[in-house]
Amino acid sequence: MKFLILFLSVLPLLGATDYTTGRNINLSGKKILLMDQWQIRMGDQLEWAVNPGEDSSWKPVIFKWPPPEGDQTSAQGNFWLQTTITLQGKKDETYPLMLFFIQLPSAFEIFWDGIPFARNGRVGKDRREETPGKIRGFILLPIHKTTSGPHRLSIRVSNFHIHKKNHDFELLCGYSSVLNELTSQRKEENLLYMGLFLTAALFSLFLFLGGWRYFPAIFFSAFTFFHFFINFWYYLLRSNALKVSLYYWLNPVFTSAGTISFLLLNIFLLWHLEIPRRKVFSGILCVSSLLHVVSPFLFRWEFWHSDLIVAFVMLALIFQQFRRKKTGSATALLGYSFFLFDWLAYLLLPLLPVLAFLDEPFISLLAYSIFLVGLMGSVTLKMREQFRTLDALRFRSQRLEAELLKKYIQPHFIMNTLQSIKSFLGRDSAKAEKLIETLAGEFRLINRISGEMEIPLEEELRLCRLHLELMGYRRDANYQLLTDGDCLGFSIPPMVLHTLIENGLTHAFKPKENGNFRFHCQRKGHKTVYRLENDGSNLAEMLKGSSAHIEEGMGMKYVRARLAEAYAGKWRLDYGLARGIWFVQIEKEDG
Amino acid sequence: MRILIVEDEPPIADYIERCTRSLLKEKIRRIDVAYTLEDARRHLRKQAVDLCLLDLNLSGSDGYDLLKQVLALPSQSIIISAYAEKAITAFEYGVIDFVPKPFTLKRLQKAFDRYLGKGPGSSQMKFLAYRLGSENRLLAVETVAFFKATRVFVEAYLQDGRKILLEKHLNQLERILPEGFLRIHRSYIVNISHVGSYRHCGASRYRLQLKDGTFLPISRYRYPALHHLLKK
Numbered sequence: 001m002k003f004l005i006l007f008l009s010v011l012p013l014l015g016a017t018d019y020t021t022g023r024n025i026n027l028s029g030k031k032i033l034l035m036d037q038w039q040i041r042m043g044d045q046l047e048w049a050v051n052p053g054e055d056s057s058w059k060p061v062i063f064k065w066p067p068p069e070g071d072q073t074s075a076q077g078n079f080w081l082q083t084t085i086t087l088q089g090k091k092d093e094t095y096p097l098m099l100f101f102i103q104l105p106s107a108f109e110i111f112w113d114g115i116p117f118a119r120n121g122r123v124g125k126d127r128r129e130e131t132p133g134k135i136r137g138f139i140l141l142p143i144h145k146t147t148s149g150p151h152r153l154s155i156r157v158s159n160f161h162i163h164k165k166n167h168d169f170e171l172l173c174g175y176s177s178v179l180n181e182l183t184s185q186r187k188e189e190n191l192l193y194m195g196l197f198l199t200a201a202l203f204s205l206f207l208f209l210g211g212w213r214y215f216p217a218i219f220f221s222a223f224t225f226f227h228f229f230i231n232f233w234y235y236l237l238r239s240n241a242l243k244v245s246l247y248y249w250l251n252p253v254f255t256s257a258g259t260i261s262f263l264l265l266n267i268f269l270l271w272h273l274e275i276p277r278r279k280v281f282s283g284i285l286c287v288s289s290l291l292h293v294v295s296p297f298l299f300r301w302e303f304w305h306s307d308l309i310v311a312f313v314m315l316a317l318i319f320q321q322f323r324r325k326k327t328g329s330a331t332a333l334l335g336y337s338f339f340l341f342d343w344l345a346y347l348l349l350p351l352l353p354v355l356a357f358l359d360e361p362f363i364s365l366l367a368y369s370i371f372l373v374g375l376m377g378s379v380t381l382k383m384r385e386q387f388r389t390l391d392a393l394r395f396r397s398q399r400l401e402a403e404l405l406k407k408y409i410q411p412h413f414i415m416n417t418l419q420s421i422k423s424f425l426g427r428d429s430a431k432a433e434k435l436i437e438t439l440a441g442e443f444r445l446i447n448r449i450s451g452e453m454e455i456p457l458e459e460e461l462r463l464c465r466l467h468l469e470l471m472g473y474r475r476d477a478n479y480q481l482l483t484d485g486d487c488l489g490f491s492i493p494p495m496v497l498h499t500l501i502e503n504g505l506t507h508a509f510k511p512k513e514n515g516n517f518r519f520h521c522q523r524k525g526h527k528t529v530y531r532l533e534n535d536g537s538n539l540a541e542m543l544k545g546s547s548a549h550i551e552e553g554m555g556m557k558y559v560r561a562r563l564a565e566a567y568a569g570k571w572r573l574d575y576g577l578a579r580g581i582w583f584v585q586i587e588k589e590d591g
Numbered sequence: 592m593r594i595l596i597v598e599d600e601p602p603i604a605d606y607i608e609r610c611t612r613s614l615l616k617e618k619i620r621r622i623d624v625a626y627t628l629e630d631a632r633r634h635l636r637k638q639a640v641d642l643c644l645l646d647l648n649l650s651g652s653d654g655y656d657l658l659k660q661v662l663a664l665p666s667q668s669i670i671i672s673a674y675a676e677k678a679i680t681a682f683e684y685g686v687i688d689f690v691p692k693p694f695t696l697k698r699l700q701k702a703f704d705r706y707l708g709k710g711p712g713s714s715q716m717k718f719l720a721y722r723l724g725s726e727n728r729l730l731a732v733e734t735v736a737f738f739k740a741t742r743v744f745v746e747a748y749l750q751d752g753r754k755i756l757l758e759k760h761l762n763q764l765e766r767i768l769p770e771g772f773l774r775i776h777r778s779y780i781v782n783i784s785h786v787g788s789y790r791h792c793g794a795s796r797y798r799l800q801l802k803d804g805t806f807l808p809i810s811r812y813r814y815p816a817l818h819h820l821l822k823k
Binding site: 412413415416418419420421422423424473474476511512 | 599600601606694
């Protein structure tokens with residue numbers, strides 16, 4: 001993977017300008033010479049700069065990937081490299097000739113025709129004596145010595161701080177104008193990408209934090225943050241400011257960051273597009289990414305091919321959701337396709353001569369822009385859908401509220417209560433009077449609170465007690481509401497407990513049957529738990545020994561709509577029979 | 592009269608009982624009260640009931656199922672409910688009357704008068720309840736060609752040729768059937784829309800022929816009403 005990244009970062013450099021390999025450079029052109037043919041000699045004798053000795057003591061070595069078996073350029077210790085460059089044609093005097101190195105061993109000194117003219121770090125005989133140099137850099141060739149004809153380039157190397165297998169290096173030779181232009185161009189691209197990804201990261205982070213808590217957005221935000229840091233890393237690298245030792249410490253981290261960011265992107269898409277079996281896919285992706293990260297260290301082989309397979313599988317899954325007309329899938333498919341296109345552009349562009357006139361960085365930037373806009377558009381569409389759902393929910397809640405109010409204020413309730421009052425008149429006028437007072441009290445309270453999103457719990461409990469008193473008169477029974485726990489400071493959507501109590505009275509108690517409701521409120525970590533129990537015999541008898549379940553009526557729908565409106569996805573409603581007691585439990589998370 | 596009051600609010604049930612006793616007085620043989628549908632069903636299985644005073648919404652349960660059961664029996668039913676919007680459906684089921692809550696003594700008296708045949712009958716009935724095994728079913732009245740009294744109950748002859756036994760008496764049916772049904776004989780009620788022709792057969796004998804060719808006898812003293820109706 002490391003080589004791939006290096007290759008991809010150097011390739012445009014080579015692709016944009018003519019370059020040659022071998023040992024000759026034509027000074028009349030603007031070609032860059034990629035020096036890959038060298039001779040190596042183990043050991044360290046300063047006189048080898050002037051007098052390299054017999055040819056037989058130098059062995060030929062070609063820098064290529066993968067390094068051949070027994071490669072000595074990455075070995076720990078001291079060695080010398082030498083090659084011959086032949087400068088041909090007329091030299092351009094405006095710009096000096098330069099060497100550009102990437103990932104040469106820890107420290108080195110360079111000799112041009114036996115004369116030392118540059119060094120990177122300090123060459124030493126052991127790790128203590130050696131001072132590592134920079135990972136990348138330019139070296140000016142001595143102007144007065146770069147005349148036409150063959151020249152011997154020798155490099156004295158000490159390699160104690162990095163002696164890892166498979167490290168690879170490049171040494172390029174060309175005019176400073178060409179080399180500078182190409183490297184600075186890549187740096188500017190990194191800056192541009194940093195801005196692009198940071199904007200996307202902050203956008204999706206604010207979407208998440210902005211009160212909506214759309215959790216896939218946090219994965220997308222993390223993905224874009226990772227890409228921001230990866231570009232920052234390459235920006236530092238291309239600024240030629242990184243020391244060899246620091247590079248080898250941090251490079252695996254940033255290489256792994258690429259894998260992790262890809263994992264985050266795919267997990268985001270799995271959950272965002274609600275792809276079936278997303279948990280299984282997420283698990284597989286995690287394992288695959290883990291293998292990807294650890295395989296070079298543990299197995300000495302790289303798992304990078306898995307990324308490509310995963311990318312195509314993901315594309316197929318997104319396409320499947322697109323066919324199912326899942327919200328946001330069309331823009332996600334567009335974005336992901338361009339993400340893949342950018343990835344494979346190096347392979348695809350030669351096959352598409354029509355696009356040959358386009359600059360590679362331009363294609364890359366265009367592809368990444370479409371990718372990010374596509375995915376952010378997809379998130380926005382999903383949010384719009386959720387807003388619509390919320391609106392519908394609010395509307396439903398309002399309708400239910402109106403229906404519920406109608407239920408209590410409409411003729412049924414009033415007529416039955418009036419009939420009860422009439423039944424008491426003449427026989428028990430005091431009871432009739434009490435019933436009228438309770439009815440008026442309950443209506444006054446309902447009218448005051450029903451339009452609120454949440455009301456203090458004490459107020460809701462007062463309403464429940466009034467209702468129990470009224471129903472007690474009507475059903476010739478005595479109902480009590482007992483409370484456990486400290487309910488001060490808690491709040492609840494209006495008429496939720498009232499509706500649950502009314503449900504309990506309707507279904508759980510037989511006429512004339514006295515009963516108790518027990519209400520318990522408790523803080524459990526970041527949750528508030530409300531539990532309402534009743535000891536009515538009817539419901540328990542109905543359910544005893546059968547698998548019957550209670551069909552949810554309008555009251556329960558009202559409760560759910562109220563909770564959904566007030567606590568948006570952070571609530572839970574359970575009910576059932578526990579030890580012969582009917583309970584309804586509401587859990588709401590903080591925040 | 593054996594009366595069953597089905598009402599889930601005890602003070603109201605008590606009030607209905609007091610009102611009923613004061614209105615029907617010695618006509619009452621017994622009054623029972625059921626607070627739940629289950630109690631009412633249990634009672635109906637054990638005891639014969641002439642009149643059921645039923646609230647349609649008991650403890651959240653729909654009383655129509657019980658209503659079907661009551662109406663499939665040789666019982667009549669008066670609904671006393673606050674759900675006035677259910678009156679039309681109740682009449683379609685063939686109840687004697689629908690008394691909306693809160694009711695007055697006068698309104699209850701009117702309902703009892705209807706039951707006793709003193710007041711005008713309901714003309715909105717659309718269904719007749721009948722029992723098939725343990726199941727209570729509904730029969731669309733308009734599909735009946737004629738009703739015939741048997742020794743105990745009534746047989747409904749449908750236009751498609753089927754015959755259904757109803758646990759009702761012809762007199763009860765006559766009170767609740769809608770317009771378009773006419774009693775033509777002490778043992779027959781006919782669906783006028785299904786009549787083909789009728790004629791005098793001499794010697795004070797009259798006969799009616801249905802569209803499917805079935806002949807039915809017409810009582811001499813009921814003939815003028817039929818003649819008048821069909822001429823109109």
